[in-house]
C-alpha cells in the first residue's frame with residue numbers, strides 16, 4: 001500500500017525580499033514497509049522535505065497525500081492528530097523533555113492521544129524494554145548517554161504504533177559504534193513491518209536502507225534501490 | 241466532556257511539574273498576587289468587622305432612639321452659627337414635652353459632663369458623665385454585671401448614686417468589688433450602685449457605654465455646670481423601628497408647642513436619629529472602601545503584569561519544549577490550556593498564601609475587632625486569583641499555542 005504520495009511539491013521561504021526555494025519540484029511515492037534513506041549536500045532540502053512528510057510543515061505548492069488523505073488542505077488540529085497517531089519522529093538532537101524521565105517522555109504521545117494512565121504506562125514500559133532501556137525508565141535525559149537518549153526518542157516514536165518513522169540524521173550526534181547500534185535497532189524495527197525514512201550524510205549509514213533518494217538544490221537527483229545493502233546482525237529487539 | 245476533563249487533568253499534572261521545576265521563580269512571581277489577595281481579603285475582613293462593631297455599638301445605644309437637641313448632629317444644611325443662636329433646651333422643656341407626647345415608650349433628659357472619676361489613688365480620665373432620669377434605662381439595651389440602675393426616688397431626689405461603665409469599673413476596681421464604694425466626681429462623692437456589662441464596641445469612643453457613667457440629672461444640675469450651660473438633650477425611644485417616623489412627627493409637634501413657636505417660625509431644635517450616624521458611617525466606610533479597592537486593584541494589576549511577564553519568559557524558554565509537544569501531537573488548545581492553567585495555578589498559589597496571611601492577620605485583628613474569616617473570603621480569593629491567572633496567562637499562552645512547530649524545534 002502506498003503510504004506517502006507527493007506530487008510536484010515546492011517549498012519557498014521568503015527571507016526579506018528574496019525567495020529561497022528549499023524544494024523546487026519533488027514527486028515521490030513511498031510504500032508500506034519501505035526503508036528509505038534521503039541523502040544530499042547541506043542545504044539541499046532534506047530537512048524541509050522531512051518536515052513536510054511529517055506534517056510539521058506544509059508545502060507552498062503541490063499535493064501531499066498521506067494514506068490517500070489530502071494533507072495539504074488540513075488545518076492545524078487535523079495535522080496534530082496525524083502527527084500524533086501516524087508519525088513517529090526521531091531527531092538528530094533527540095528532543096526529549098529535559099525535566100521528564102524516560103518513561104514520561106515515551107508516555108507523552110499517548111497522553112495527547114487520550115489514552116488512560118494504566119494503558120499508557122504499560123505500553124511505554126514495554127516499548128522501552130524493547131529498545132533495551134528496561135532498567136533506565138526513571139532516568140532523566142541528562143542521566144543517560146547519547147545512544148540511550150536516542151533510544152528513548154525511538155521508543156517515543158514507536159509508542160503510538162505509527163504508520164511511518166521519520167528520522168532526521170538520527171546518528172548525527174553519536175559516535176560510530178553507538179550509531180551502528182541505533183542503525184541495528186532501526187533494522188529490527190523495519191523487519192517487523194514498519195516504514196522508515198531517514199536522512200543521513202553518511203554513505204555507510206544510508207546503505208542500511210533499501211532505497212536511497214538523493215536531493216540537490218531542492219530537486220530529486222537520483223532515486224534508486226540499494227544493491228549492496230548492509231544488514232546488521234540482529235539486535236535483541238522483540239515485537240513492538 | 242470526558243475528553244476535556246481528561247485533558248484538563250493531564251495539563252494540570254504537566255503544569256504542576258513545570259511550576260515545581262521553577263519553584264523560586266514561581267514564588268517570586270506570585271509576590272504581587274500574594275500581596276494583592278492579602279490586601280483584598282484583609283480589607284473585606286476588616287470591613288465586615290468594623291461594620292459589625294458599628295452595628296453593635298449603635299444597637300447598644302438603642303436603635304429606635306431620637307435625640308432632640310439644639311445641635312444638628314449630621315445635617316450640615318443649617319449653618320453652625322444659627323444652631324449656636326438657638327435657645328438651649330432646659331429641664332422645664334423636657335418636663336412639658338414629656339407630658340405632651342403619647343407614642344414613646346420612654347423619654348429621658350441627658351446632660352453630658354466630661355470629667356475624671358477617682359477612687360482612692362486610681363483615676364480614669366475623659367469620662368462622659370451622663371446625667372439622666374430613671375427612664376433612661378428603658379431607652380437602651382444595656383445589661384448589668386452587678387447592681388442596678390437608679391430608681392425614680394433616687395432620680396427625683398438627685399441622690400449621689402452612680403452607675404459605672406464596664407471599663408471604668410474595671411480600672412477603678414480591678415478586683416471587681418465596685419458596688420457600694422464611693423467614687424469622686426468633680427469633688428463630689430457618689431455611691432456605686434451598678435456596673436454595666438462590657439459592650440466592647442470601640443467605635444463609639446467616649447460615647448461607648450463602657451466609658452460612661454450615669455447619675456441622676458438633678459444631681460448633676462445642682463452640683464456640676466447646670467443646665468444654663470449648654471442645655472440638655474431629650475432622648476425619645478420609639479416603641480419599635482417601624483414607628484420611629486411617627487414618633488419623630490409627634491415629637492416635632494410637641495417640641496414646637498413647648499418652645500411656643502408660631503406657624504411661620506422655623507424649628508429651633510433638631511431631631512437627631514441613629515440612622516443619621518449609620519449613614520454617616522456608611523459613607524465614610526464607602527470612601528475608605530473605594531480607596532482600598534482601587535489600591536488593591538492596582539496591586540493585583542501589577543501582580544498580574546508580573547505573572548504575565550514570567551509566563552512570557554517561561555514560554556520563550558520552553559519554545560523547544562513546545563515544539564517537541566507539537567511534533568508529537570499536542571493540539572493548539574492543549575498548549576493554550578497548559579499555559580493558562582499554569583498561570584492560574586501560580587496565581588492560586590499566591591492566593592492561597594495571601595489567604596493564609598489574612599487568616600493570620602485576622603487573629604491579630606481579633607484583639608480589637610469582631611472579625612471572622614468566612615467562606616466569602618475563600619470564594620473571593622479563589623475567584624480573584626483565577627481571574628488574574630486567566631487574564632495574565634492568556635497572551636503568553638496564545639503566543640505558545642500559535643507557534644510554528646518547525647520554528648519552535650529549531651529554536652536554540
Ligand SMILES: Nc1ncnc2c1ncn2[C@@H]1O[C@H](COP(=O)(O)OP(=O)(O)OP(=O)(O)O)[C@@H](O)[C@H]1O
Nearest residue numbers: 013015020021022041042043044045046047048049
Ligand atoms: N525557516 C527558513 N527560512 C528561510 N530559509 C530556510 C528555512 N528553513 C530552511 N531554509 C533554507 O532552505 C534550504 C534547505 O534547508 P534544509 O534545512 O532543508 O537543508 P538540509 O538539506 O536539511 O541541510 P542540512 O544537511 O544542513 O541539514 C536551505 O537553503 C535553508 O537555508
Ligand SMILES: [Mg+2]
Nearest residue numbers: 046047048168
Ligand atoms: Mg537538515
